[in-house]
Amino acid sequence: MTWLDVPPDSPFGLANLPYGVFSTPDTGPLAGVRIGDRVLDLAAVLDDPVFAEPTLNAFLAQGRSRWDEVRARITELLTEERWRARVEPALLALDEVRLHLPVAVGDYVDFYASEHHAGNIGRMFRPGSDPLTPNWKHLPIGYHGRSGTVVVSGTPVPRPNGQRKAPADALPSFGPSVRLDIEAEVGFVVGAGTEPGRPLAPAQFADHVFGVCLVNDWSARDIQAWEYVPLGPFLGKSFATSVSAWIVPLAALEHARTSPPVQDPQPLPYLTGGQPWGLDLAMEVLLNGHPISHPPYASMYWTPAQMLAHMTVNGACLRPGDLFASGTVSGPGPDERGSLMELSWGGQEPLTLPDGSVRSFLEDGDEVVIRATAPGPGGTRIGLGEVAGRVLPATAHPHFSQHLPKEQS
Structure with missing residues (x-):
């Protein structure tokens, strides 16, 4: 269970955690994960500069073991109460961000x-x-x-x-x-x-x-x-x-x-x-x-x-x-x-x-x-x-x- 107020029937709950790229009037494109009707700013909560880039390509290049590691870490941040004070400031309302093409498509x-x-x-x-x-x-x-x-x-x-x-x-x-x-x-x-x-x-x-x-x-x-x-x-x-x-x-x-x-x-x-x-x-x-x-x-x-x-x-x-x-x-x-x-x-x-x-x-x-x-x-x-x-x-x-x-x- 997450400490967030995400309805149990939300199609964007903890079992999903899809990745995208977003910006706000104050920030350039950054990597994020959707949880409910919010976007988690990954650059703000994870110690990896790839999430401050304008596409997901550098993260994708890190490979499956890193994908699994990051998914587990995001799940931990959103479920354990001890991380709440750190994570809450990095959660943005979906209707307050602009979504971008998530990857630079090569082929x-x-x-x-x-x-x-x-x-x-x-x-x-x-x-x-x-x-x-x-x-x-x-x-x-x-x-x-x-x-x-x-x-x-x-x-x-x-x-x-x-x-x-x-x-x-x-x-x-x-x-x-x-x-x-x-x-x-x-x-x-x-x-x-x-x-x-x-x-x-x-x-x-x-x-x-x-x-x-x-x-x-x-x-x-x-x-x-x-x-x-x-x-x-x-x-x-x-x-x-x-x-x-x-x-x-x-x-x-x-x-x-x-x-x-x-x-x-x-x-x-x-x-x-x-x-x-x-x-x-x-x-x-x-x-x-x-x-x-x-x-x-x-x-x-x-x-x-x-x-x-x-x-x-x-x-x-x-x-x-x-x-x-x-x-x-x-x-x-x-x-x-x-x-x-x-x-x-x-x-x-x-x-x-x-x-x-x-x-x-x-x-x-x-x-x-x-x-x-x-x-x-x-x-x-x-x-x-x-x-x-x-x-x-x-x-x-x-x-x-x-x-x-x-x-x-």
């Missing part, structure tokens, strides 16, 4: 790990054939994204410009995306790095991945559809990727671990071994305050441990702060799909929201919020916070006159 990789999502996309674009590509059940498919446009939750997202070409158009046109979409994902933040040429096994996942965040990988479907052959996603993805402000350490998610779906055919040996790292995360997607989907992460075919093993099998190295994401989380039910592309079935089945508005894809001014929780000890729930973003109108291009059509489906 960003996005996977495609949901069989339900991949199947839905395949049925839309390859009707009458196998919805999964021949390689899909043999390796976790992914692509390298753009780390420089990873932004913290709450950052507005301007609608991207680009080339797009509908199937009936003779030539491509340029302008704002008219099929702007979301992808509800889970992200994994690398802690301890590796040297080039040193692949990792799935069993080494917890030694190199520090924790979990939420991700919205914004996607311009019309730009993506025209550009992705033959090399894959590019400008349709690279304009913005939003992440939650809090990183929940793997140590807080032991009760959320579960076995992933049966994998058939059996993956190659480098993708097997170790304890299963399926995660039972309950996600919720809200559009303008209205719940539109509840994607279940437990249904994901490929685990993050397998993603890590595949990402490094060719000798690619890791650096503290690197981010890799699951790809869109979708379940088997129509209300468990993690993208508007699936929820509106490519625009053919628009959504009607409770306020009467209709959406196939996002309109300017729309706000998307993705939340998630996980099982904790004693029937409690662990909160992963939220990742939120509002769509701004596209910036006018100096060489093109442009407008956004009223119909965006």
